[in-house]
Amino acid sequence: MKKRNFLTSKLFFLLFAITLLVSSCIKNNNFIKGDAKIRVFHVASTDTTQNFFLNGRQLGSAATYGTNSSYIVVAGDSTYKITSRNINSANDLTTLAAVHPSIGKNYSVYYTRKSTTAAPELIYDEDDVRPNPDSAKVVFWNLGYTLGSPVIVTDSGNAFSKLTMVYGNKLTRKIKVNKSTKISFVLTTPTTTNPQPVVTLLDSTTISNGRVYTVIIDGSRTGELQKRLVSSN
Structure with a gap:
């Protein structure tokens, strides 16, 4: 009888653990499906270090010319304003007013210019990964x-x-x-x-x-x- 109770308890614990594991996996999958990813590039050789912002919050670390961030996870199907500023400046230098990254997609933002005399700009582009x-x-x-x-x-x-x-x-x-x-x-x-x-x-x-x-x-x-x-x- 004791052996049967032990087996019953063990089986109950195993089923409980499996339930928790499945629940955890479902939540994790839902979280991933809600994400998009954005990375930023500094591609303006004539310009100083830039800070990038997503709706006013800094996006990654400061970027010097010739560097880029890793992909940064953001909520997909949301609208964002992306800006850049010269390092140590509080004023936006470039602006993308409204970008809308789709769930499950990857994007890159490039800080560049069209010519040496043109104003700096941001280019937003979807990456086919x-x-x-x-x-x-x-x-x-x-x-x-x-x-x-x-x-x-x-x-x-x-x-x-x-x-x-x-x-x-x-x-x-x-x-x-x-x-x-x-x-x-x-x-x-x-x-x-x-x-x-x-x-x-x-x-x-x-x-x-x-x-x-x-x-x-x-x-x-x-x-x-x-x-x-x-x-x-």
């Missing part, structure tokens, strides 16, 4: 407002045809990465700097199949070509 297991998804985006000529992007492995990109161009390519993959970046009209700054290649040591990347094509203060590779998944 769905991977392809047999290829790398690479988004090339020319935000180099200090560059004096278009940028030519080529792959010696012939995964895609030559790209000629002016400021603002955003092109996505699916690339089956292998040992022959070697993606290079050059200005149509190189600067007079001698020797030319080295812009590293993208190859099988830097990008992998099954991953999603953003390649930010950028320019230094003096108009030299630069690029940044950022993983999105």
